[in-house]
Amino acid sequence: MSLVFRTPISIRFAHCDPAGIVFYPRYFELINGVVEDWCAQGLGMSFHEMHMVQGIGLPTVHIETDFVKTSVMGDELIAELRVIKLGRASATVEIRMLGQEQDLRLTARLVLVMAQVQERKAIALPSALREQMQIYLVS
Structure with missing residues (x-):
C-alpha cells in the first residue's frame, strides 16, 4: 500500500x-507549493538543496487541472499528493485539494x-529520490 x-x-x-473566490492562476502557485x-517533507530534499546545492530541479512539464468547487478566503484545505507513474527521469x-468536509475542490x-x-x-532521477517517490506510488 502506498502513502x-x-x-x-x-x-x-x-x-x-x-x-472573493480563489483566482484560478493562484491554484497553480498552490500546486507548486x-x-x-x-x-x-516527503522526499527529504528541499527545493533549496536541489536548486542551490545540487544544481538540479523538478519542473512541471505538463499539467491537467479540473476546478471542481470554488474556495474562498478563510477556507482551510488539505492537499493530497500521490505518484501515479514513475519513469527514468x-x-x-x-x-x-479537499475542503474541511472532504469536499473535492480541485x-x-x-x-x-x-x-x-x-x-x-x-537527467535520471537520483536513486535516493526515486526510492522515496516509490513510497507514494499508487499500486
Whole structure:
C-alpha cells in the first residue's frame, strides 16, 4: 500500500479575486507549493538543496487541472499528493485539494521531470529520490 502525502493550505486574501473566490492562476502557485512541501517533507530534499546545492530541479512539464468547487478566503484545505507513474527521469503525480468536509475542490495531474538547472536538460532521477517517490506510488 502506498502513502499519500498531505499538507494543509490556508486560503488567504492574496489568493482571491474581487468576487472573493480563489483566482484560478493562484491554484497553480498552490500546486507548486504542494510539490515543494512534498520534496522537503516527503522526499527529504528541499527545493533549496536541489536548486542551490545540487544544481538540479523538478519542473512541471505538463499539467491537467479540473476546478471542481470554488474556495474562498478563510477556507482551510488539505492537499493530497500521490505518484501515479514513475519513469527514468519523470514522475507523474496527482494532487487533490479537499475542503474541511472532504469536499473535492480541485484535481491536478502533473508530469515532473528531473533536470540539471544550468544545462536545462533532463537527467535520471537520483536513486535516493526515486526510492522515496516509490513510497507514494499508487499500486
